[in-house]
Structures are given as structure tokens and as C-alpha cells.
Amino acid sequence: MKNIERIAIDSMLKAFEEGEATNIEQLTTAKKEVEEAQQNFKKIASALKASAQKLGDLLTEDGVSDEAFKYFQEKMQEITKIPFTQQK
Numbered sequence: 288m289k290n291i292e293r294i295a296i297d298s299m300l301k302a303f304e305e306g307e308a309t310n311i312e313q314l315t316t317a318k319k320e321v322e323e324a325q326q327n328f329k330k331i332a333s334a335l336k337a338s339a340q341k342l343g344d345l346l347t348e349d350g351v352s353d354e355a356f357k358y359f360q361e362k363m364q365e366i367t368k369i370p371f372t373q374q375k
Contacts, residue, residue, distance in 0.1 A: 332369050339363045343373040 304311065346359055356375050364371040 332367075335367050335369065336371065339367065339371055340373055343375075347375050 342363075343356070343359060346356055351359075353375065360371055360373060
């Protein structure tokens, strides 16, 4: 790369960075918020799944039919809004 090319590109990038400073800052903030939300989602989803699996274990102990167990799984997924499957 020629020195003049580097200078031109650096100038373009600096102008872009200065012109888009607000958007860049908002993007950085939004990215951090998304990462935090993902961590919170995983923590909450894990706790919900564990509670749901305890209920499923009770059904298994009671010997409910496969059809009833499938119904339980489908309804649990509707309630929690996350995928839910459990081995009977």
C-alpha cells in the first residue's frame, strides 16, 4: 500500500468516525445491553426449565401416558415461550 493511500484511507475513516460518533456510541451501548440481556435470559430460562422438569418428573413417577406427557411438554412450552422437552 502506498503511503498516500494510507493517508487518504485514514482521513476517510477519521471523518466517518467523527460523523458517526453518536451512532457508534449508541451501537456500543446497545451491544452491551444485548449481551447482558442474553446472560439474564439464559439464567432465567435455566431456572424455568429446572422447575418444569421437576413437574415432568412427578408425571413420570405417576406413570402418565405418553400422550399426556406430550401434552404437558407442549403446554409447558406455550407457557414459558422457550423450547421444552424432557425424557419420560
